[in-house]
Amino acid sequence: MKKVLIPFLLLCVFMISACGNNQPVEKKEEAAAPTASKSGKITYQSENGPVEVPADPKRVIVLSTFAGNVMALNVNLVGVDSWSKMNPRFDSTLKDVAEVSDENLEKIIELQPDLIVGLSTIKNVDKLKQIAPTVTYTYGKVDYLTQHLEIGKLLNKEKEAKAWIDDFKQRAQQAGTDIKAKIGENTTVSVIENFDKQLYVFGDNWGRGTEIIYQEMKLKMPDKVKEMALKAGYYALSLEVLPQFAGDYMIFSKSKDTDNSFQQTDTYKNIAAVKNNKVFEVNAKEFYFNDPITLDFQLEFFKQSFLGN
Structure with a gap:
């Protein structure tokens, strides 16, 4: 990601009635140092x-x-x-x-x-x-x-935060270069989640590894995802239209607490990424956020999944 959460972190950002509740807003410049x-x-x-x-x-x-x-x-x-x-x-x-x-x-x-x-x-x-x-x-x-x-x-602790940011960006961007060299510059990746009986697809700033995949690695977002989820951060969709949003690879943020029986349907099984064994399932509870601990974990998962190292 809530008490009524819509996916960021749903929220984790839904993250977020942990988190409270959230709608993304226009980016602003950072505040001055203390x-x-x-x-x-x-x-x-x-x-x-x-x-x-x-x-x-x-x-x-x-x-x-x-x-x-x-x-x-x-x-x-x-x-x-x-x-x-x-x-x-x-x-x-x-x-x-x-x-x-x-x-x-x-x-x-x-x-x-x-x-x-x-x-x-x-x-x-x-x-x-x-x-x-x-x-x-x-x-x-x-x-x-x-x-x-x-x-x-x-x-x-501004110095410590800045040091981690610089190191993380270098590691994530290098991984993106390596991954694109292996899967191709135009290969698409989508991030989906099944939360409270509703499917969601995510843009580039809603946790679940989206910041790494799209902002740092520069992997390609499917056109339909870009159209419907990029601005808002997420988009709710039905199983019937999921194939339109599915990338060549899919990251599936999955919770054992949710009914995932849609994975047994022909609609899901016939998605190319599913048939080609290019769906990487993750524990949603580990993947909601975009803090350094979670980001480091996500980055290692993506390197292992896409590169095998």
Whole structure:
């Protein structure tokens, strides 16, 4: 990706009532770097104005989407949203971290956070600000790598965030070059998901590896996907029209909790990618997000799937 989630991260971005809820919006320029304040504090220039936050936060709560970004920067979490909590990739780090929501203010108070982070769609922001400095982000307002840089600025770890971004882009783009050399420049790839009895296809910024496949690797998106999903980020479709959106390769973000019986239909079985054994299935719960931990995992999966290494 919700409590009613439509796919980003559905949401993971649906990611996202973990995540809250989301509609992509126009990209904006990143905020300025944080500035020094009184001892132990920095001033972070958030999208809603300057916020004084700890220079070295020790007890962070993430109410949607950004838990992986915080973990990647080695900052301690004391509470996270339900979507992050059910991500198998995060199990070892979040094992003893509490699951919280924007509506459980008593539990948040008990956790004594020194910083709260979430999407702009979270509830009770004014009340949360009374508990601890609270910073929210509008999903899609900046691109996914700039978003990580912003989290780095917020946590006073901009250098670390920038170093990871530079390294990741180099690795992902090299993998794209290698993959295109193997499968062909014009070979198409689509990303689908079956969520809550509804099929979705994704554009280039809705988690599930789409940022890597399309933005970094520059693999080709099927024309129908480009037409219907690129601008919005995702598109809901029926099984009957799925073949029109299917690429030469398909990444299928799949959940065991969902009815996937459509895979037994003739419509699905007759898709060229299916017949040619070019469908790569992934665990949706591991693939929702686009934080560094998830992105590194996605990248290795794509290298193994397309290149066998």
